[in-house]
Amino acid sequence: MHPAPSVILFNTFSGLGFGLLFWLGFDATPPTGWIAFAFFALAYIMAVGGLLASLFHLGHPERFLKAFSQWKTSWLSREGICAVAALTLMALYGAGLVFFDTNIAPLGWIGGLLSLGVIFTTSMIYAQMNTVPRWKHWSTPALFLLLALGGGALFAAKITFATVLLILAGLAALVHWFVGDRRMAASGTTLATATGLGHIGSVTAFEPPHTGTNYLLKEFAFEVGRKHAQALRLISMLLGFVVPVLALLYLPGHFGAGVAVLCHIAGVLALRWLFFAQAEHVVALYYGKR
Amino acid sequence: MTQLPPPSAKKLGLVIDLDTCVGCHACVISCKGWNTENYGAPLSDQNAYSGAASGTFLNRVHSYEVQPDEGTAQLIHFPKSCLHCEDAPCVTVCPTGASYKRSEDGIVLVNESDCIGCGLCAWACPYGARELDAAEGVMKKCTLCVDRIYNENLPEEDREPACVRTCPAGARHFGDLGDPGSAVSQLVEERGGFDLMPELGTKPVNKYLPPRPKDVEPDINVLAPYLEPVAQDGAGLIHWLDKALSALPGGSK
Ligand code: SF4
Ligand code: SF4
Ligand code: SF4
Numbered sequence: 001m002h003p004a005p006s007v008i009l010f011n012t013f014s015g016l017g018f019g020l021l022f023w024l025g026f027d028a029t030p031p032t033g034w035i036a037f038a039f040f041a042l043a044y045i046m047a048v049g050g051l052l053a054s055l056f057h058l059g060h061p062e063r064f065l066k067a068f069s070q071w072k073t074s075w076l077s078r079e080g081i082c083a084v085a086a087l088t089l090m091a092l093y094g095a096g097l098v099f100f101d102t103n104i105a106p107l108g109w110i111g112g113l114l115s116l117g118v119i120f121t122t123s124m125i126y127a128q129m130n131t132v133p134r135w136k137h138w139s140t141p142a143l144f145l146l147l148a149l150g151g152g153a154l155f156a157a158k159i160t161f162a163t164v165l166l167i168l169a170g171l172a173a174l175v176h177w178f179v180g181d182r183r184m185a186a187s188g189t190t191l192a193t194a195t196g197l198g199h200i201g202s203v204t205a206f207e208p209p210h211t212g213t214n215y216l217l218k219e220f221a222f223e224v225g226r227k228h229a230q231a232l233r234l235i236s237m238l239l240g241f242v243v244p245v246l247a248l249l250y251l252p253g254h255f256g257a258g259v260a261v262l263c264h265i266a267g268v269l270a271l272r273w274l275f276f277a278q279a280e281h282v283v284a285l286y287y288g289k290r
Numbered sequence: 291m292t293q294l295p296p297p298s299a300k301k302l303g304l305v306i307d308l309d310t311c312v313g314c315h316a317c318v319i320s321c322k323g324w325n326t327e328n329y330g331a332p333l334s335d336q337n338a339y340s341g342a343a344s345g346t347f348l349n350r351v352h353s354y355e356v357q358p359d360e361g362t363a364q365l366i367h368f369p370k371s372c373l374h375c376e377d378a379p380c381v382t383v384c385p386t387g388a389s390y391k392r393s394e395d396g397i398v399l400v401n402e403s404d405c406i407g408c409g410l411c412a413w414a415c416p417y418g419a420r421e422l423d424a425a426e427g428v429m430k431k432c433t434l435c436v437d438r439i440y441n442e443n444l445p446e447e448d449r450e451p452a453c454v455r456t457c458p459a460g461a462r463h464f465g466d467l468g469d470p471g472s473a474v475s476q477l478v479e480e481r482g483g484f485d486l487m488p489e490l491g492t493k494p495v496n497k498y499l500p501p502r503p504k505d506v507e508p509d510i511n512v513l514a515p516y517l518e519p520v521a522q523d524g525a526g527l528i529h530w531l532d533k534a535l536s537a538l539p540g541g542s543k
Contacts, residue, residue: 001413057408057409058406058407058408058427059405059406059407059408059409059422059423059426059427059428059429060405060406060407060427060428061406063386063404063405063406064406066385066386066387066388066404066406067385067386067406067408068385069385069386069387070292070384070385070386070387072292072293073292073293073381073382073383074292074382074383074384074385074410075383076383076385076408076410077385077386080385125383125410128383129413129414130379130414130416130490130491131379131413131414131415131416131490132413187489188489189416189487189489189490191354193486193487193488193489194416194486194487195354195366195368195486196484196485196486196498196500197308197354197356197366197500197501199500200356200358200364200500200501201356201357201358201359201363201364202356202357203354203355203356204354204355204356204357205352205353205354205355206353206354206355206365207352207353208352209315209318209347209350209351209352209353209370210344210347210350211343212342212343212344213342213344214344214345214346214347214421215344215346215412215421215422215424216412216418216421219409219412219413219422220413220418281413282416282487282490283415283416283417283418286352286370286417286418287352
């Protein structure tokens with residue numbers, strides 16, 4: 001799958017933003033006043049910024065309101081509804097903390113759960129795709145949720161939670177990679193089933209239907225850079241999880257947290273890039289590609 | 291509405307004969323022509339006159355080489371367009387309701403004025419039947435020429451999809467695959483029509499007819515009979531001649 005920068009930014013920063021909102025919502029002793037303002041501003045910049053980045057990915061962003069209508073079947077629609085509900089409730093909850101020094105806890109809980117709902121619905125957009133065997137697995141929502149919870153805890157300065165959750169997120173990434181590398185073969189879809197010609201003999205793509213490229217090849221047959229996949233996996237594992245956890249454990253206070261946050265963002269960007277770049281769509285089979 | 295309707299009795303679709311298709315791409319061109327000049331956003335081209343040309347097409351013809359265990363390889367031309375699946379995953383993922391399946395005849399369409407161009411339906415289609423038009427930013431796909439097949443302004447013989455009408459080899463057939471008595475259903479029955487990627491559970495309406503088995507060439511050699519040993523019964527002039535010649539130095543025994 002083509003790793004579109006807008007979608008990678010959206011996944012990375014919305015994940016962190018809604019993760020932070022979750023922790024703010026469930027904080028027993030939440031910050032108030034200016035400190036609360038800083039936390040909520042950061043969460044909203046990341047969450048809303050991510051959503052805006054993904055809007056730029058659309059062919060007709062001006063029609064986005066229509067995307068709220070099909071929640072009965074569409075995970076994208078559900079994601080939109082969750083996002084608006086979470087952002088609205090958390091804005092009210094945040095306003096209570098910032099301006100009135102009041103903790104309306106139930107609002108925070110519901111808003112926090114809806115924030116997790118955004119992460120889950122986002123992950124299901126990918127995990128529902130029969131056409132991308134690597135994604136169609138429980139490890140996709142598990143990875144997305146743990147990344148948001150771990151990264152959110154890091155931003156919310158919940159050091160113990162952050163340490164444990166980042167380790168779990170790193171493990172989820174390992175599972176996702178290990179299982180993912182075997183999903184295409186396990187799906188049983190090959191050029192033989194795609195063409196239905198396997199009963200005659202072994203099928204190879206002889207001539208493509210067009211001399212140039214097209215939407216399908218650009219979007220689904222992304223092969224560039226896959227050869228660096230193992231190196232990138234190592235980088236994203238080190239930067240995303242190992243260094244942040246070590247920094248939290250062994251570096252002093254704010255300095256350690258700063259190192260952890262910056263490394264984590266860089267590592268997660270690499271991980272999100274790999275999530276797309278390594279995903280094989282079955283339509284590439286028709287072109288003799290992967 | 292992107293909820294799928296209950297399966298319709300009428301299932302309009304195509305039957306494509308892989309035995310007959312000669313890979314001329316005429317169906318590709320007539321499809322592009324009709325669907326650029328008629329319903330919906332035109333099918334745009336980018337850099338049409340440069341080395342990096344690309345464009346939107348609703349029907350594309352691949353070619354595959356199939357090597358049997360024994361004998362020579364076969365070249366099979368393989369036209370591919372939307373299969374108007376019964377369990378169309380492209381419909382249910384659509385967030386806007388732009389993508390839908392008609393309850394009356396099963397045709398899968400996009401309402402272009404509702405489409406936000408998110409591309410998810412193309413992600414969900416296993417067959418590469420949907421392309422986001424780079425100029426219009428909306429999703430394009432085969433309409434089964436819905437603006438021809440019911441069009442009373444066209445002469446009767448033109449009320450079929452442009453690709454079917456144009457195919458010089460008669461490799462494309464259009465009809466109601468929900469009716470077991472229809473000509474297309476009969477053809478599928480007779481020739482063992484099959485689904486593409488049946489394991490994905492999309493239940494395509496369009497069917498493909500397999501290439502017929504190749505004839506095995508009989509071993510014909512017009513001169514061979516003359517080289518058979520003659521007169522093995524050991525009588526007559528020919529036998530004497532055979533013996534006499536064989537007795538000569540270098541003669542065969
Ligand atoms: S072939 Fe693709 S676009 Fe057409 S109905 Fe099936 S899944 Fe949808
Ligand atoms: S590209 Fe258009 S038709 Fe396809 S899922 Fe998005 S809104 Fe629906
Ligand atoms: S027009 Fe007919 S013969 Fe030519 S490529 Fe299309 S299906 Fe094959």
